[in-house]
Amino acid sequence: MAISLKTPSLPGTRASDHFLNRFVVPRVALSPVSYHQKLRPSIIYGTTFSRREVNFRARTVVQSVLETEKSTKTEKPESPVRLVALVGKGEVSPLKSTSWHEVMLHTSRRLKWIDEGYEMLVSDDEILRSNDQRAVRLKQELNQTDILVVVAVTNSDSIKWIQTNSKNIKNVICLDSSLELMNRLGGTDFKIGDKDKEGTEVVKTVGDAWERRSSNDIRFCLLVIINAYVRPVPVLQNLRAKGFSTLGCMVKNCGPQVLNCLLDPNCRKALQCLNQQCSPVDQVCSYRCIASYESPSFEAFCRCVLQKHNCLELDAKIPEKPYVPPMTSFRGKELCHETAEDLFVGWLGDLDWSWRVAAGQNPAYDQFPCQYRLFYRGKGKSSLWYEPVFQVRTFEGKLVWRRKRNSVKRGKTPATFRLSVLDNGVIVNEFWTIVDVSDDLSWGLFHYTGAAPVAGQSYTGAVLVTPDGSYPEEKERERLQSALEKCGIKEWELSVVDNCSCENPPLGIPEGSRLHSKISITKEPDLAQGIEM
Numbered sequence: 001m002a003i004s005l006k007t008p009s010l011p012g013t014r015a016s017d018h019f020l021n022r023f024v025v026p027r028v029a030l031s032p033v034s035y036h037q038k039l040r041p042s043i044i045y046g047t048t049f050s051r052r053e054v055n056f057r058a059r060t061v062v063q064s065v066l067e068t069e070k071s072t073k074t075e076k077p078e079s080p081v082r083l084v085a086l087v088g089k090g091e092v093s094p095l096k097s098t099s100w101h102e103v104m105l106h107t108s109r110r111l112k113w114i115d116e117g118y119e120m121l122v123s124d125d126e127i128l129r130s131n132d133q134r135a136v137r138l139k140q141e142l143n144q145t146d147i148l149v150v151v152a153v154t155n156s157d158s159i160k161w162i163q164t165n166s167k168n169i170k171n172v173i174c175l176d177s178s179l180e181l182m183n184r185l186g187g188t189d190f191k192i193g194d195k196d197k198e199g200t201e202v203v204k205t206v207g208d209a210w211e212r213r214s215s216n217d218i219r220f221c222l223l224v225i226i227n228a229y230v231r232p233v234p235v236l237q238n239l240r241a242k243g244f245s246t247l248g249c250m251v252k253n254c255g256p257q258v259l260n261c262l263l264d265p266n267c268r269k270a271l272q273c274l275n276q277q278c279s280p281v282d283q284v285c286s287y288r289c290i291a292s293y294e295s296p297s298f299e300a301f302c303r304c305v306l307q308k309h310n311c312l313e314l315d316a317k318i319p320e321k322p323y324v325p326p327m328t329s330f331r332g333k334e335l336c337h338e339t340a341e342d343l344f345v346g347w348l349g350d351l352d353w354s355w356r357v358a359a360g361q362n363p364a365y366d367q368f369p370c371q372y373r374l375f376y377r378g379k380g381k382s383s384l385w386y387e388p389v390f391q392v393r394t395f396e397g398k399l400v401w402r403r404k405r406n407s408v409k410r411g412k413t414p415a416t417f418r419l420s421v422l423d424n425g426v427i428v429n430e431f432w433t434i435v436d437v438s439d440d441l442s443w444g445l446f447h448y449t450g451a452a453p454v455a456g457q458s459y460t461g462a463v464l465v466t467p468d469g470s471y472p473e474e475k476e477r478e479r480l481q482s483a484l485e486k487c488g489i490k491e492w493e494l495s496v497v498d499n500c501s502c503e504n505p506p507l508g509i510p511e512g513s514r515l516h517s518k519i520s521i522t523k524e525p526d527l528a529q530g531i532e533m
Contacts, residue, residue: 078231080117080119081115081117081147081226081230081231082119082121082141082145082146082147083118083121084120084141084147084149085104085107085120085121085150086128086153086158086162087101087123087125087151087152088124088125088151088177089125089126091151091152095214096491098490098492100152101122102490104149104218105122106215106493107215107218108121109488110215110219111222111223112321113322114219114233114235115234118226123138125153125155125158128161129158129161142165142166142169146170146226146230147169147171147172147173147226147230148169148173149175150162151177152176153174153178154178159178159180159181162181163182166182171185171229173221173225175221185203186228190203201279202228205279206221208279208282209224209282212284212363214363214493215361215493216364224236235316245311245313246311249309249311253305253311254301254308257300257301257304258301260301261301264297266294266297267295267297270290270293270294270298273293273395277289287364291392291400291402292396294424298424299425301425302424302426304425306425306454306455314454316451316455316457316458318449318450318451318458319459322460322488324433325433326340326413326414326416326434326435328414328415330439335414336518339414339519340414340434341375341384341410343415343434343444345376346373346375346444348375348509348515349515349521352507352508353372353374353389353507355373355444355465355467356371356372356465356467356468356469357465357469357497358465358469358470358471358472359494359496359497360461360494360495361463361487361495362460362462363495364459365459366463366495367495368390368392368497369390369391369393369399369497369499370391371388371463371497372389372390372507373388373389374387374388374509376513376514376515377514377517379514384408384417385407386405387403387404388403388404389402389506389507399501404421404423406420406430407419407420407421415433415434416431417431417432418430419431423452426455428452429451429452430451431448431449432446433446435462435486436483438476441467442466443466443472443480445462445464445480446462447487448460464494
């Protein structure tokens with residue numbers, strides 16, 4: 001989870017800005033991300049913006065929303081946010097060669113999970129050349145749209161049509177499209193080849209996210225623009241500090257922790273990395289800084305500033321959407337709480353781990369190299385623990401192991417669970433659902449939603465697990481796709497985990513831990529014969 005402790009500027013002096021930035025971390029990340037991807041320049045709006053080219057003195061477009069006094073009057077419902085997405089006919093995306101049309105249709109559905117008032121019409125550019133009623137209706141729609149998204153459009157006739165009919169739209173973004181197309185944010189044109197124009201934070205954020213090529217990041221791009229130019233997006237607004245009140249809280253309550261962090265080389269590097277590399281709304285980028293320079297001083301800093309004193313005054317909630325139904329039976333029998341826990345425990349006992357992650361949906365949490373999952377019962381009668389073990393590639397190119405310990409409690413319904421962990425000094429709460437597990441335990445699908453309340457972060461995701469980290473066999477595909485549909489996830493959204501170089505993982509469980517209650521695992525060469533009820 002990435003948060004922003006954005007430093008307020010003292011008017012009129014650059015020196016004061018620099019001074020404050022040394023003592024207040026603008027962005028703190030508290031969750032895992034994908035580290036094996038190399039940072040690349042972001043290409044957006046027909047202009048290449050490298051990290052060095054982005055000038056952070058430029059006007060920050062993604063701004064804090066000023067707090068206002070509560071009104072006793074009844075507020076009118078907000079009008080919907082209207083988006084139109086035009087995609088190149090037949091063009092394929094980098095997401096396992098899925099058509100851009102399908103990707104954007106799926107994105108329009110996933111926008112509804114954030115706000116039912118987000119309405120995105122998706123069409124391919126063939127309609128632009130039809131000259132029939134469909135084109136007329138599209139023109140009418142453009143007259144009231146807030147954002148036009150153009151993806152993979154290169155046809156010359158389509159380009160002319162867009163240029164003619166988008167003049168009055170305040171926000172136009174063109175991605176993977178012809179350089180002839182104009183781009184506009186907040187009514188300001190981004191002209192191709194205009195290298196003198198300073199990049200804004202929103203441009204950099206969108207560009208970096210688009211380059212990561214995941215379904216979550218595509219939706220994130222649209223949310224950033226909505227937040228900056230249309231209306232506040234609650235899940236992003238939580239990432240904003242409250243000016244001098246945040247700084248005052250830190251100085252008053254956490255002076256020693258701030259000082260210790262500044263005196264600690266790794267903690268200081270973490271703050272500098274967060275300040276220079278990442279947008280405050282980009283959790284995928286932010287955690288890479290933390291993973292590279294994680295330290296006890298940084299954990300103490302976050303525990304004091306965020307968890308103990310809640311200097312950002314935030315209270316994020318676990319997302320309610322999508323609702324994912326849990327599995328109800330296993331091997332022909334109704335699923336009870338004990339058996340559901342055994343499915344979590346999985347292969348632990350026969351193997352040194354419960355499961356290995358073969359693929360994941362969330363780019364910030366599910367795509368590390370070498371992911372092991374350890375579920376085990378504690379000494380207490382109802383205690384259950386979960387420990388993910390995974391590798392992280394740091395900014396300095398090193399591979400390091402990470403391990404976190406989660407407390408697991410049963411949900412009201414079998415196959416649902418509530419997890420809690422102290423992650424870098426901040427309490428994180430999650431709700432997990434066992435969506436499906438094959439009868440022979442050759443694969444399973446676990447869905448989760450979560451939040452770090454005082455960090456203002458909420459998220460969703462899913463992991464596909466197997467005993468050895470390999471992808472399930474083709475014969476399981478139909479059942480797997482059915483399970484993914486229950487989560488609102490397409491198979492092309494999953495990213496395969498690199499499970500190649502996984503030497504010396506820090507596995508093992510505490511002495512006296514208990515494993516299965518209803519299911520027994522026996523050492524058999526055939527997985528299907530290795531499970532007994």
